[in-house]
Amino acid sequence: MTGELFLARFIRHDDEPYTEVRRSPDVKYALRSTVHHALHENARVKAFLNIIDSWLVDENGDALHRARALGDLMFASHESYNSIKLGSTETDAIVAIVHDVDPQRNHLFGAKITGGGCGGAVC
Numbered sequence: 001m002t003g004e005l006f007l008a009r010f011i012r013h014d015d016e017p018y019t020e021v022r023r024s025p026d027v028k029y030a031l032r033s034t035v036h037h038a039l040h041e042n043a044r045v046k047a048f049l050n051i052i053d054s055w056l057v058d059e060n061g062d063a064l065h066r067a068r069a070l071g072d073l074m075f076a077s078h079e080s081y082n083s084i085k086l087g088s089t090e091t092d093a094i095v096a097i098v099h100d101v102d103p104q105r106n107h108l109f110g111a112k113i114t115g116g117g118c119g120g121a122v123c
Contacts, residue, residue: 001029030084037080044073044080064106071110074123075099078112087113094122 002025048070055066078095081087091113098111113120 001031003027003029034084037084040080041077044077048073067109068105071105071108074110074112081113088120091120091122098122 004025006029051066051069051073055061055063075095078087078091082092095111095113098108102108111122114123115121
């Protein structure tokens with residue numbers, strides 16, 4: 001959807017004045033993938049919390065398996081964030097280093113961008 005069509009249909013958006021909707025016909029906004037990201041990110045957060053909750057109940061479980069599952073969710077979150085063109089090359093490089101420096105994921109389990117405003121940070 002173009003910015004012009006969006007503004008004609010919806011007049012304004014909830015992130016004003018921080019995010020400008022550009023009226024240029026060359027600028028297209030990928031609404032479907034953005035909604036897809038938001039829905040799946042919500043599911044990832046719930047899964048992350050479930051793993052942590054189960055860890056607190058069963059302290060004798062496989063900690064490495066759980067840590068890797070949390071890392072999988074973090075890597076998936078970062079990939080999804082990038083799919084809607086919100087990432088940055090700098091945060092991508094840090095996430096790639098975390099992924100590549102410990103391929104067996106025995107010490108570094110995952111990474112993702114967080115707090116995307118002004119480039120974000122990696123956790």
